[in-house]
Amino acid sequence: MKQSRRKPPAEAQDALFGIDRLNVPRSDIPAVTHVDHSARVQTVERETNPRYHALLEAFKARTGCPVIVNTSFNVRGEPIVCTPADAFGCFMGTDLDCLAIGNCFLRKAEQDLSLKREYADSFEPD
Secondary structure (H helix, E strand, O other): OOHHHEOOOOHHHHOOOHHHHHOOOOEOOHHHOOOOOOOOOOOOOOOOOHHHHHHHHHHHHHHOOOOOOOOOOOOOOOOOOOOHHHHHHHHOOOOOOEEEEOOEEEEHHHOOHHHOOOOOOOOOOO
């Protein structure tokens, strides 16, 4: 992690342990910064993936952040999303506001809310 992106911990934060320590922001991109300030970075080249590269560039221009978090897409206890239908079903059962798949961009507020799924009572929280 570049030194310029790091956030030094307050003295009291050094004594934290477990989940309390994990919840302390360590950089200006906390979702990808491990406790030791490392990250599992993946790069995207314009030549090999021009569409995704353009998305990253547009995101950086709009937000000033050159990083998009890449994570598995599923709800605890459910398999990882594999199809657009899986993605839509998962989307409708989460607090996500938008879903982008290929050339489609869906806003939850514009979807048929009768398709909403309730996961809250299906799985114990971590």
